[in-house]
Amino acid sequence: MKENSEHEDSFFAKVYAVARLIPYGRVTSYGAIAEYLGTKGSARMVGWAMNSSHSQKLQVPAHRVVNRTGMLSGKHHFGGSNLMQELLESEGIKIEDDQIQDFDAVFWNPMKELY
DNA sequence: TTGCTGACCGACG
């Protein structure tokens, strides 16, 4: 009976849940989320989930998720040329050449902030 | 069903 594609417990759903917990003005990495979910090796899936985040009813702050170097690797997926950067800058985050400045200062680690 | 892709990460030379 079921074969429902709407597995609320799916990996994707968990990724969205964590992403929504990212505080305003903070960012995290795909790998950090993956590690928090217990699938560190599947960091790519986190990025893939973000690609489908637009399909979610609830808004997902995908712009607050970047790669481990703090580079806006997903900016091209936000439509526009630098929408992602503008969103982050509007939250007080400094960015230069697609690279977040003081990345360590604004980094939000779910492993440390959540239980 | 098989094969390729991908918003990543870590290791290696």
Added chain:
DNA sequence: CCGTCGGCCAGCA
């Protein structure tokens, strides 16, 4: 420092 490769696994033609 830089380029390349393997692993991870869900979605799609």
